[in-house]
Amino acid sequence: MPTVLRWGPYRAFFYSNERGEPPHIHVRAGDFEAKFWLHDLSVAVNAGFPAHEITFTADELVVTLADGRRIATPLAWYPRLRDASALARAHFELMPMGIHWPELDEDLGIAGMLKGRPAV
Template sequence: MPTVFRADGFRFFFYSNEGDPREPVHIHVMKGDGEAKFWLHPVSVARSSGFDARTQRRLAVLVAENASVIEKAWHDHFRD
């Protein structure tokens, strides 16, 4: 599970096995008992458990602000 970055106690990461065929670029987010998955294009919540709507909106902003970092890490890892 490569960690791409951390912000405000949240860990932003992806799994090394992201499906076959591989899913589109996305990022997982964990903190405490909460976990969410965000698509990058466009930035949207794919699923969320343990995060309220306000936190999901905050996470979406962090994902959008770091989209280029996330996408670069994804392509570097998977060598697309």
């Protein structure tokens, strides 16, 4: 999903594959990321599952986690990535709880990928 706010070094955004959770927002600055529940503005506890490597096949996004697990999800689940050029896909940022493609303004949460959730 798109970035909803930039304020100095902070970027507020939503992961497009985190359906089924209470309303919340992620805030990132540098290498730090926080997740806030919106109903009471409390901080959500989430240790995250840091990504280590990202590759694309003809029809899948493959993420290797820092602990060695591999997640392969259909590229069809992520229309912005599916429709993007290989160059745009290759420009991504690994974050503590997900992946950000700045040129595409797309953010995917690792927890959502582990739960098999496509983008909305």
